Amino acid sequence: MRGSDISKGHHYKIKNFTDSNIAVKLLILGFMPGSVISLIRKSPFGGAYYFEVNGNRIALRKNEAQAIVVD
Amino acid sequence: MAKKISKYKIALIGNPNSGKTSLFNSLTGMHQHVANFPGVTVDKKTGILKIDKELTVSLIDFPGTYSLYPNSDDEKVVAEILTNPNDKDYPDAVIYIIDPFDFKRQMLLLTQLQDLGLPVLVVLTMKDLASKQNIKINTKKLSEQIHSPVIFFSNKTKENIPEIKSGIKNLFKDNYKFESGYYSLNPVEKDIVEKYKDKLSFNTEYQGLLQIHHSKWLKYIPKNLKEKINDYKLSIGFNDISLQIQETLERYRIFNKKIRGIINHRKNSGKAITDKIDDIVTNKIAGPVIFFVLMLFMFQAIFSWSELPMEWLENGFTILSNYLKTNFSQNWFTGLLADGIIPGLAGVLVFIPQIFLLFLIIGIMEEVGYMSRVIFMFDDLMRKFGMNGRSMISLISGGACAVPAIMSTRTINNWKERLITIMVTPLISCSARIPVYTLLVVFAVPDNDIWIFNSRGLALMGLYSMGILMALISSLVMKYIIKTKGGSYLMISLPEYKKPIIKNIGLYVKEKVGAFVFGAGKIILLVSIALWFLASYGPPGAMDEARTQAIETGVKRNLNKVQIQNLIAAEKIEHSYIGYLGKSIEPAIKPLGFDWKIGIALITSFAAREIFVGTMATIYSVGSTEDNLKVSEQMSKDVNLQTGEKTYNSAVAWSLLIFYVFALQCMSTIAVVRKETGSWKWPLVQFLYMGGLAYFFSFLIYNFLN
Incomplete structure (x- = not known):
């Protein structure tokens, strides 16, 4: 499953990333294989995602969230 | 370190929103100087800090950055300087600022800085806020683990400033030993660094690695060397991205072990305040509504509160101009002053109250942490128009004046999105158009009421809407014409909400108003x-x-x-x-x-x-x-x-x-x-x-x- 498919209120574990160009940037922001990720909400127009990762709040675009593989 | 001059350069480095500027303001107060980093339009703030009778240091506030692998022009400036020991801004030491709410992630840049061989003083910020939320950090143990002094600083009480000062002093003691060597280069990396070590100039292996990694865009590396490095990279299979990923993962692995048990976050029962606020403020429906109501109030405030001071300024200039005309001989110089320069300057300076109010309000929204929510909410909408969530702030500022609005596009990391924002911002009716509109609308529409609205008021609203509409249409057209350069990312941190610090807002406003006055x-x-x-x-x-x-x-x-x-x-x-x-x-x-x-x-x-x-x-x-x-x-x-x-x-x-x-x-x-x-x-x-x-x-x- 991808980061863009996870449903609200559930916790997932990050497995790896599909796009290395996005992955380097996500890693810097604290998205790590093994990190716990949950979706808090989507943006009003649905194209951006508000995540909580390791207790930090971070917003990603849909394509950025798609690069995250979760369990 | 035996340096004759007692003035050391200290870099303030930290992630965006780490409280870096706040600490910089606390340490330097009004003794700040804003300029640009050479060759780029990135603000470089410097300040002087007197430690004691013998030691004065100059502090450089570097742009907020997540890592030495840059993602934006701002971050590139940091990497450009910190990888080059010969740069005139290369610091003698670093104060590294960490926001305790997001502690782990910020260890990445810390270990990178230490691997450059720079002495680092670590300052954790927002002590008061952290203790309110039951975040406990064992600073003594942390300091032992990372081999750097650690100070927990409260922006509110500022009680630790003497401690920071003595911490800085200690960094320059001859016996101070900084710890270097978190990350050991892998064979491929070692090989390439070894090969070019005579052609490049670096203090540590890791600095050499970064020079090679970034060789394509680093300005201080000569062109022919760039080509050679690039060819060699290809021949040995040096892949920039995958090596960066490996290094980052390795760093996380190392410091995750080191910081185990150091931070203790006993979560308050129930939701954190930030989450409660965000439930409403970033809500699908309430979020945008709140934003637009806020904007309405903002422009209402800008235009109504500034009326009186603007009048004073206008009258002041008229009086000055008349005084010159009546009290000095009527020569060309008096004419130039009274009819040329003074009315011309008056034309700019009367807008100071509006610009002041605009940036006061934007500064508060930024300082409390609301702006990143605005970017989150409107990013996808603005992307449809070839712009970016960050463009929203520029377009809003354009309602007061396009000059500071265009300057604020620097935070947009994608060139195309930034360019489109710059190109359409002046279509938003600025405050200089108001006197023209109010003069001419009298001739355009008769003064009567349509239902409960004044017809001239409606006409004014129509003019504003026309500008906004045309800005959107133009951006759509440009989206298809202008060529893309570089990737575009949102990836924005939504920080903890916090009470604004008046001094920070004051300095922010001062900077923006200054830019307007001197720019225009x-x-x-x-x-x-x-x-x-x-x-x-x-x-x-x-x-x-x-x-x-x-x-x-x-x-x-x-x-x-x-x-x-x-x-x-x-x-x-x-x-x-x-x-x-x-x-x-x-x-x-x-x-x-x-x-x-x-x-x-x-x-x-x-x-x-x-x-x-x-x-x-x-x-x-x-x-x-x-x-x-x-x-x-x-x-x-x-x-x-x-x-x-x-x-x-x-x-x-x-x-x-x-x-x-x-x-x-x-x-x-x-x-x-x-x-x-x-x-x-x-x-x-x-x-x-x-x-x-x-x-x-x-x-x-x-x-x-x-």
């Missing part, structure tokens, strides 16, 4: 001198003739002294260079319904739009009083000599209004766009496309109404 001020000064010359002098003989003519007419009509003076002024401007200029462009603007008098005002208001009103006042010999009522009275009496119809009928007024909505009638904007885009190409394109829109729609409405 210089240009306007030059242009107003040029315009004054063109309006005060004319072809030899013509001006004197105009003068005698005016006096004759005045005597004939039995006018009093003041009236004659005004008549002279009007005749003089008609026969000045600018008068001829206005007449010479008349054929070009006639299809829009404009005569040479409007032509003159179009030219003069190029310095700043609101000068239109002042020029009209001069042309219609109202004298130098910038009284809207008097000007419009005179304008309404003006009759076309050939047709006998009124010059300012509603068709002309609408045409002129629309011209002012769309045309890029502002020298300062052109100058700032030139500076921000680095070439004359884009300001020229912008001037032409906006001019084209203005001409086309003015022509259309004039012919439709006439």
Whole structure:
């Protein structure tokens, strides 16, 4: 499953990333294989995602969230 | 370290939103100096900190960055300097600022800095806020683990400043040993660093690795060396991205072990305050509604609160100008001051109250953490128009003045999105258009009510909407024309909400207002001198003739002294260079319904739009009083000599209004766009496309109404 498919209120574990160009940037922001990720909400127009990762709040675009593989 | 000069350079480095600027402000107070980093439009703030009698250090506030692998121009500046020991801004030591709410992630950059061989003092910020939320950090143990002194700082009480000072002093003690070596280079990396170690100059292996990794864009690496490195990289299979990923993962692995048990976050029962606020503020429906209501209040506040101070400033300048005229001999210099420079500067400076209020409110929104939520909410919408969530802030600022708004686009990391934002921002009606709108709307619409609304109020709203609509349409068109350069990312941290610190906001506002005054001020000064010359002098003989003519007419009509003076002024401007200029462009603007008098005002208001009103006042010999009522009275009496119809009928007024909505009638904007885009190409394109829109729609409405 991808980061863009996870449903609200559930916790997932990050497995790896599909796009290395996005992955380097996500890693810097604290998205790590093994990190716990949950979706808090989507943006009003649905194209951006508000995540909580390791207790930090971070917003990603849909394509950025798609690069995250979760369990 | 035995350095003769007692002035060390210390870099303040930290993630965005880490409280870095706040600490910088606390340490340096008002002793700050803002400039640009060489060659780029990235702000470089420096300040002086006196540690004790012997030691004074200069602090450099570096742009917020997540890592030494940069993602934006701001971050590139940091990497450019920190990888180059020969850079003149290369620091002697680093103060690394960590936001305790997001502790782990920030260890990444810390270990990178230490691997550069730089002595690091770690300052954790927001102590008070952290303890309120039960975050406990064992600073002693942390300091042992990372081999750097650690201080937990409270921005509120500032009680640890002496501790920070002595921490800085200790960094320079000869016996201070910094720990280097978190990350050990893998064989491929080692090989390439070894190969180029004579050609490059670095302090540690890791610094050498970064130079090689970034060699493509680092400015200090000569071109032929870049090519060689690149070829070698290809031959040994040095893959920039995958090696960066490996390094990052390795660092996380190392420090995750080191910091185990150091941070203790006992979560309060129930939701954190930030989450509760975000439930409402970023809600699908309530979020955008709250934002627009907030914007409505903001502009309401900007325009109503600034009314009085603006009036004072205006009157102050008029008094000053009149004082000069009555108390000093009437020579060209007095004229230049009283009729050229002072009114020109007044044109800029009267907007200070509005700019001040705008950035005060934006500063508060930024400081409390609301702005990143705005970016999150509107990013996808703005992307449809080829822009980015961050463009929202620039477009809003454009409602007050395009100059600071265009400067604020620097936070947009994608060039195309930034360029589009720059190109459309001046279409948002700025405050300099208001005096023009209010003068002309009188001729455009009769004063009556439509249901509960005043018709002129509705017309004004229509003009504003037209600007916004055209900005969106233009951005859509540009989205398909301008070529993409580089990737685009949102990836934005939504920080904990916090109470604003007044000093930070004060310094922020001071910086922005300063940028406006000096950015716009210089240009306007030059242009107003040029315009004054063109309006005060004319072809030899013509001006004197105009003068005698005016006096004759005045005597004939039995006018009093003041009236004659005004008549002279009007005749003089008609026969000045600018008068001829206005007449010479008349054929070009006639299809829009404009005569040479409007032509003159179009030219003069190029310095700043609101000068239109002042020029009209001069042309219609109202004298130098910038009284809207008097000007419009005179304008309404003006009759076309050939047709006998009124010059300012509603068709002309609408045409002129629309011209002012769309045309890029502002020298300062052109100058700032030139500076921000680095070439004359884009300001020229912008001037032409906006001019084209203005001409086309003015022509259309004039012919439709006439």
